[in-house]
């Protein structure tokens with residue numbers, strides 16, 4: 001027990017340190033990107049230079065995104081739990097995602113009952129479902145469906161909790177991949193960070209919920225969340 005605690009302390013310290021590091025790298029990165037954008041406006045810049053500048057900008061953007069995702073994984077904000085109407089949170093998110101090309105051809109059925117309320121941090125709730133919907137859409141990559149069901153269920157302790165099930169008609173994944181999806185940096189995507197589900201898992205846990213993923217290669221994936229009601 002004592003050594004377990006020490007290990008937890010060490011991991012927390014390491015998380016703190018790497019979050020600090022990520023934060024420190026973001027500032028000079030912003031300065032690099034800002035300076036390059038200014039230099040790119042100079043009259044003597046020719047098309048070859050422009051190409052190089054755009055590579056620098058694309059890559060600084062990518063690095064910044066990676067650091068931002070890493071920060072939100074390594075150092076999630078303390079949740080500010082409030083009563084949330086989940087149907088509405090997801091409807092708002094779908095409206096936001098309507099212009100995202102990754103969701104072209106994807107039909108989202110929000111079947112969460114209009115009166116289902118969960119106790120969850122609002123921004124983190126959006127972050128959770130944003131990640132899950134984008135993953136589902138990326139697995140569909142074309143025409144397909146995402147169905148979101150929700151219900152109040154009895155929890156083992158006797159109280160009630162919300163059970164949310166997100167099913168997609170995407171590519172699914174192998175059982176080996178299913179075992180690894182919550183590992184930070186596990187990705188099968190070109191340009192993926194592999195931090196989405198690791199962060200989602202952490203957020204769900206710190207808000208007092210739990211989650212699991214089932215998948216069948218070629219058929220699709222099911223994500224089940226139990227959230228405090």
Ligand code: ADP
Nearest residue numbers: 135136139187188189192193194195196197221
């Ligand atoms: P990323 O999206 O950057 O790859 P994630 O942590 O969000 O990172 O997901 C990790 C991996 O889990 C993905 O690369 C993919 O292989 C797999 N995955 C996640 N969600 C799904 C899904 N709905 N269907 C199929 N595979 C998925």
Ligand code: MG
Nearest residue numbers: 131135196197
């Ligand atoms: Mg993802």
